[in-house]
Amino acid sequence: MKIVLLLLSLMALNTGFSQNSDITTNLYETYENYKESSLDKRRIKHHELQPLLIKHGANNAFTVKKVGESIEGRALNLISVGSGETNVLLWSQMHGNEPTATQAIFDILNFLASDDFQEEKKEILENLTIHFLPMLNPDGAERFQRRNLLGVDINRDAVRLQSPESKTLKYVRDSLNADFGFNLHDQSTYYNAERTEKPATISYLAPAFNYEKDISEKRGNAMRIIVFMNNIIQKYAPGQVGRYNDDFEPRAFGDNIQKWGTSTVLIESGGYANDVEKQEIRKLNYVSILSAIYTIAKENYKNIAIEEYEKIPENDRKLFDLKITNATYNLLGKDYILDFGINRLEVDKEGNNDFWYSSRIIDQGDLSTYYGYETLDASGYTIKQGKVYAESFEKMEDVLQLKPLELLKEGYTYVQVKNIPFNLLEFPLPVHLIAKTYLLPSLQLEVGVNPTFLLEKDGKPRYAVINGFLIDLMTGKGDFKNAMIYR
Ligand SMILES: [Zn+2]
Numbered sequence: 099m100k101i102v103l104l105l106l107s108l109m110a111l112n113t114g115f116s117q118n119s120d121i122t123t124n125l126y127e128t129y130e131n132y133k134e135s136s137l138d139k140r141r142i143k144h145h146e147l148q149p150l151l152i153k154h155g156a157n158n159a160f161t162v163k164k165v166g167e168s169i170e171g172r173a174l175n176l177i178s179v180g181s182g183e184t185n186v187l188l189w190s191q192m193h194g195n196e197p198t199a200t201q202a203i204f205d206i207l208n209f210l211a212s213d214d215f216q217e218e219k220k221e222i223l224e225n226l227t228i229h230f231l232p233m234l235n236p237d238g239a240e241r242f243q244r245r246n247l248l249g250v251d252i253n254r255d256a257v258r259l260q261s262p263e264s265k266t267l268k269y270v271r272d273s274l275n276a277d278f279g280f281n282l283h284d285q286s287t288y289y290n291a292e293r294t295e296k297p298a299t300i301s302y303l304a305p306a307f308n309y310e311k312d313i314s315e316k317r318g319n320a321m322r323i324i325v326f327m328n329n330i331i332q333k334y335a336p337g338q339v340g341r342y343n344d345d346f347e348p349r350a351f352g353d354n355i356q357k358w359g360t361s362t363v364l365i366e367s368g369g370y371a372n373d374v375e376k377q378e379i380r381k382l383n384y385v386s387i388l389s390a391i392y393t394i395a396k397e398n399y400k401n402i403a404i405e406e407y408e409k410i411p412e413n414d415r416k417l418f419d420l421k422i423t424n425a426t427y428n429l430l431g432k433d434y435i436l437d438f439g440i441n442r443l444e445v446d447k448e449g450n451n452d453f454w455y456s457s458r459i460i461d462q463g464d465l466s467t468y469y470g471y472e473t474l475d476a477s478g479y480t481i482k483q484g485k486v487y488a489e490s491f492e493k494m495e496d497v498l499q500l501k502p503l504e505l506l507k508e509g510y511t512y513v514q515v516k517n518i519p520f521n522l523l524e525f526p527l528p529v530h531l532i533a534k535t536y537l538l539p540s541l542q543l544e545v546g547v548n549p550t551f552l553l554e555k556d557g558k559p560r561y562a563v564i565n566g567f568l569i570d571l572m573t574g575k576g577d578f579k580n581a582m583i584y585r
Contacts, residue, residue, distance in 0.1 A: 121218055122330050122389045125209075129381050132212065132520040133163045134204035139375045141451050142197050144172045144236035147204075151175055154207055159223075165231070166266030169247040172236035174266050179210055184224040186394060187276035187360070188387070189231040189267060192252040192283070192351065194238020194245070198367035198376045199282030202383035203232045209388065218392060225395040227271035231270060234263050242450040254347075256354040264351075270356055278323070278394055279360040280387065281305075281352045282344075283377070287369025288418065288441065290342045291411040297356040297371070298340030299379055299385070300331050301413050303364040307357035313404065319361040321407040322399045326387040328410055334382060335370065340413035342366070363390075369417070371471050373579075390454055418460060421470030424477040425553065427543060433480075437465035440566045442579070447523070454524040454580050457566025459547050472577075474568060479553040479560060483541035484511025486532065491515050494522065494531065502527045503574050504560045511550055512538060512584075524580040533585040548582060 137146060155162035159179055166174040190199040207230065210219065222228075233239055237247040245251055246261050255264040271279070290297040304320035306312075313321070324341075331339050342364065347353050356362040365387070367379045393399045418439040427436045439461040444453040461468070487510045491497055495515050505513075513529045525531050528549065532538060541551060553561040562569045562576075569576035 113345055121215070121384060121392055122333070124215070125385045125388055126334065126381070128214070129205070129384060131214070132199065132205050132208040132384075133381075134208055137201045138193075138206060138377070140197050140393040141242050141453075142200065142202070142448075143240055143263045144233060146585065147200075147331045150204055150207075151177070154211060157211055157483065159211070160207075165270055165339070166262055168235070168237045169261070170237045170240075172240075172261065174231065174234065174236070176270060177207065177230045177232075178227060180225075180227040182223065182227050182395070184226045184278070184394065185229065185274045185276045186226050186278045186280070186391060187229045187231065187271060187274055188280040188282060189234050189270075189524075190282035191232065191239060191491045192234040192263065192267070194235045194240070195234075196244075196284035196367075197239065198284050198380050199365065199383050199387075200232045201380045202387060203230050203282075205380070205384045206230075206388055208385075222391055222395045226391065228391065229270070229274060229276070231267065234267060240450065242446055254349040256351040257349055258342060266413040267351060267514050271358065271360060276360045278319075278531075279355050279362040280390075281355070281362055281364045282383075283364065285366035285368045286415065289340060289368045289413050289415050290417045290469055291337055292414040294337055294411070295417075296337040297369040297417055297471070298413050299335045299338035299368050299370045300327075300382060301340040301342055301366040301368060302328065302410065303342035303344060303352065303366075304407065305350065305352035305356045305362055305364055306344045307353060308481075309346045311344055311346065316359060316361045317356055318404050319399065320363045321404050322402040323361070323363050323390050323394065324410070325402050325404075325406040326393050326399050327363075327390050330386045330389055331382055334385070339410055340368070341407070355522055364515065365575065369471070416468045418468060418470045418547075419457075419472065420563075420566060420569075421465060421468060421473045422476050422553075422563070423473065424467070424475060426476075426478075426480040428480065429542075436462050436543075437468075438462050438543070438549065439465050439468055439470070439497045442562070442566045445523070455565060456582065457549055459543060459545055459549050461545060462543060472549075472568060474561065476553050476561075479555050481541075481543070482509070482552045482559070484552055484562070485509050486512040486514060486538060487529070490534065493517050494525070497529070497531065498527065500527070500529075502529050503571065505529055506552070506564075507559060508570050509552060511560055511562065511564060518583060518585065522583055523584055526580055528562065528567065528569055528576070528578050528581055530564070530581045536584045538584075
């Protein structure tokens, strides 16, 4: 028994994980104590960060320094903490609509400012100086868009450096000559771990610094840190990690920062079932990045074998929000069996603080190589177009009095309303509103069409798909958000 235990502990030591597993578990379990609760959804803005920067700036342990400005004049701030020789630089949201890691950075700052985990924090802050550059593209964040105000993808501007945001990142990297870099992004929720139905909740890349994809010591260390973080994520989201293709992109920041001599890790936050605002993913960012910082401080990542990096499954993009298989679809009097891949696309409301859904059929046919966050086997069910409700209404409020489940059961998916307020873009009940003058086209399902239909068996509707949301008509169950308005 003793020998077995000794062997097990030796094995654990070899992989470099044993010393860190406890802190990881503790970080996960105590997360709520440090979560920055003022940043609770994805569409965060630059002004929301300012009180947090003032709070941390008042703490003697932190230095908050303005290091640049966006095109529209929003300050770019660098928050530094620690007194160690090893410099770690983390930057987030160079793409304005990729905020998950920005939130995680403020959680990490709260953790570092707290009185807890004294021993581990001493280790971290004596060995490292950590620099955070959150929300590198505040103008893009303001509009919840990828590009900056110049219309440029900052991640293709690492060499030409036309954007002030790009210049700032380059200047900060060079002036610190950072040993480690964390390049923090979000990716589409439709990425999956290759040949599995598991979403790529987190994807990693140790970017190449040349076309040959050579592995230098610096890049090798980035790979080791990734292997370390992958092991953490596997604990909380098993199978939900992907590895990005490492083709060299000479214009990208990750590739260049690797080239300039910083061990660079790209982290992409993807999707996680029933986590629209990505708050569970944010927590996984917090836990894995903090654990990575700890392993860099302790230098025990050095024992990790690089070969483990290649074993992480590749990223793929084969997920839909809803996948319907084997539905019978009648076209010109003939029946066909089709699968449908449906995505619920977000449309921002004015001010880019909130959104509604306008769903689309993304693909149809044999989709056997694809997966869904939600799937329905529609074998034996026939697709039918929903009808327009016989009675028409003066105003939208009247429709709110109807019982939508009863309507759907009777085959109605549209209700006619005379006066639809001009500023109304979406409707909260699972029936579409159509204006008096709107002529409903007959159902022809194809890529790009809004997925709205009934699935019938023996002439009776059993399921409804309304704006891409599946509703079980027997139980009324369905994670419905909004229907559309047609004028
Ligand atoms: Zn990005």
